[in-house]
Structure formats: structure tokens, C-alpha cells
Amino acid sequence: MIKYVVGDRVHYVSGSHGASRNNPLKGTGYECAGTVIRDKSTIGDYPLEVMWDNGKLNTYKYQDMAYAEGPVGPTNPNVAFCARKRRR
Numbered sequence: 001m002i003k004y005v006v007g008d009r010v011h012y013v014s015g016s017h018g019a020s021r022n023n024p025l026k027g028t029g030y031e032c033a034g035t036v037i038r039d040k041s042t043i044g045d046y047p048l049e050v051m052w053d054n055g056k057l058n059t060y061k062y063q064d065m066a067y068a069e070g071p072v073g074p075t076n077p078n079v080a081f082c083a084r085k086r087r088r
Contacts, residue, residue: 001062004048008036009068012050016064022056026066030054033068 004010011026011033019025024032037057038049046059 002065002067003041003062004036004039004065004067006036006039009033010036010048010050010065011068012060012064013066014061014064017058017060021054022052022058024052024054024056 011031012023013026015025017023019028019030021030024030024034032053034050034052036048037051039047040049041047044059046061048060048062048065049057050060050065051057
């Protein structure tokens with residue numbers, strides 16, 4: 001199971017909560033990305049709190065989400081690969 005951290009950009013992909021402005025399911029007219037603002041994995045069934053780009057806020061399980069953009073910085077293998085490629 002992927003664990004997301006505060007600041008990760010995500011999409012809601014499972015559809016388990018339907019599609020609406022509060023649940024902007026990827027591939028629907030409500031689709032937008034969001035930012036993980038809190039991981040309360042020690043509390044409750046829905047540990048991820050996500051602020052959507054449409055201004056809505058909701059909580060989800062880890063399996064409901066997918067990365068919209070990977071982590072920024074040297075821990076992201078894509079960033080490291082591009083940096084190596086530019087040096088050549």
C-alpha cells in the first residue's frame with residue numbers, strides 16, 4: 001500500500017465515494033488534483049485529508065488515491081534521472 005505524505009499531489013481514482021465536487025473522480029467532469037494536507041493514520045478509517053484545487057476538502061483511504069505528481073526533490077527518481085540526462 002502506498003502511503004502519501006503531506007504535500008503530495010493526488011487524484012481521487014477509486015470511485016468508492018462517487019463523483020462530485022467534494023469527490024472529484026479522475027476521468028469525470030469533476031476531476032481536479034489535490035494536495036494532502038494531513039495524514040492522520042493513527043485516527044479513524046480515512047487517514048488522508050486532501051484539499052482539492054476546486055476549494056473542497058475531504059478525507060480518504062490510501063487506496064482511494066493515486067499520485068498526480070511525484071514528490072519534488074532528490075527523492076523522486078524521475079527528477080534524478082532528468083538531472084543526470086541534462087548533465088551529458
